[in-house]
Amino acid sequence: MRKFLGFFIFLSALSVVLFLTELHHKHSIKATDIEIKKGYSIKQISRILEEKGIIRNRAVFLIYSKIKGKSLKEGYYQFEGDLSIKDVWEILYKGREKLFPFTITPGEDLIDIGKKLEKEGFLKKEIFYHYVFSRENLKKFSLKGNSFEGYFPPETYYLRKNPDIEYVVKTFLKEFKKSYEPVLRSKNLKGLSPYHIMIIASLVEKETALTEEKPVIAGVIMNRLKKGMRLQIDPTVIYALKLVGLWNGKLTKEMLKFDSQYNTYVYFGLPPTPISSFSVETLKAVINYKKTDYLYFFTKDGKKHIFSKTYREHLKKMIKSFP
Template sequence: VLIPKGASSFQIAEILEKEGVIPNKYLFFLYAKLHNKTLKAGVYEFKGQYSTVDIYQKIANGEVKLKLFTIIPGDNLLDIAEKLEKEKILKKEDFIKFVFNKENVRKYGLVGDSFEGYFPPESYRIDENETAQTLTEKFLDIFKKRYLPFKTIIESKDYSDFYKPKISFYEAMIIASLIEKETFVEKEKPLIASVIFNRLKSGMKLDIDPTVIYALRLKNAYNGKLTKEDLKIDSPFNTYKNKGLPPTPICSFSLSSLQAVINPAKTNYFYYVLSKDKNGHVFSESYQEHLKNVKENLKD
């Protein structure tokens, strides 16, 4: 049963009677007036026999029918939108329209052109009556509690040995998202961070495939395979064409990826390639060594 936002006690009583949950709307309304608690909107499920008092308490306590919605590390806003539609929570277009609106980002006092990177990997308990706004607020609540405390640590750290004296928290978020997409091996994350910082400091382009895939997905032009022609796409996210970081994060990232930005390994690595057994990466300092590693590990 859907109890809409802003419904009065009597309107709620009418809905409950109409749905066959209570036998008499006037009894419910009278009980509600006597106890005068705020009745909370949402989708409620009633199975079996309930007394009028039980039903009142359930709605007053906000015991809405909830379901779990999971964001996994590496999901981007487009992935989340597709999941929401697949799970019949929200239309993909409605979510995308809200989360890629720069003005909405500003309303929450955040940096960036979209909410990319601000929705942490987590299983969220959500109401079936969610909107793009209420979902965003749920996701941001976890971000503020779990991720925002690292802002002071990052912005007070001296990164001179790795890149430049100071980096912003948002830059750290972008780097964390790149790390998330580049490796699934936890112990490798500080090494990937090291390569990213070394390349940024030297003025090299990052040449990170997932940034190109993100650019293609934004244009609905990715078919699951990355070609040499794709690497030429005209997009600020294409790190094969543009030096420096992409303009926003490219996905949701785990805390361990952010920790890798806070504590990157100190190395002279500039290159890496997926190992032959696909259990990790092989790192190298020089391009010649990298070519050798590519030849050895990308054999059929």
């Protein structure tokens, strides 16, 4: 009996040693991607890992998972290099997914962003539009406006593959709260609300890419608002047309009459929401706009603008520039 007991203890100790050895043994893995979907059991996960060559012994993975008693996170993972079963388990437990870059550039609007998300394989644009143009969804985050336009900063983000819409929106908003809200809490808002500053920033972003011009154009917009003049900004017409699927890439005189609250040729004041994303630089340029007597501007080369104080001066410069 004692011999049997001693042999049993020996086998048990040997099993533990072998288990721990296999658990901590590292083997080289070539870059291998797997997707763990919601609802996958530990057994399913261990089978996938073994079939892909990420682990060599799924029994050890299963036992270790049972000992830990914690769930593994769904997601898209890439395993590469020298990893042990314990390393693999930790990666799945902590949700260290493989992330993919997604860039929003200054001046892109929600329609542009939706198309890009679909093109790059993240999300169907219809799902994106349904969510971001909903006032009810906006209320979930206690944000002002009719849509999320202006709340998604131009930046390179790292997103998981096949993300749900709320994950995408929360990722974009995290950057807004970190980089934009502190600027919008400035006491130097010239009597305008933070949301109005955002709208003006989007107009400036669409009008110029030149850093030195941004505070000047912001000043022109402020001057026209104070005088009760229509802003007459072409990108607002383009945005109005894009919202209803009528923008064809060419702005005509007839389009300037398009009836929309966004059309600043038809309606006075600011459009109801921003019309695009905008950089922090542009936001600061609006808050610290340059005070001038300018009321008009145009561009000859599509880049640099020519400014005027009166309409007569404006016409003279245009005639001289476009004889």
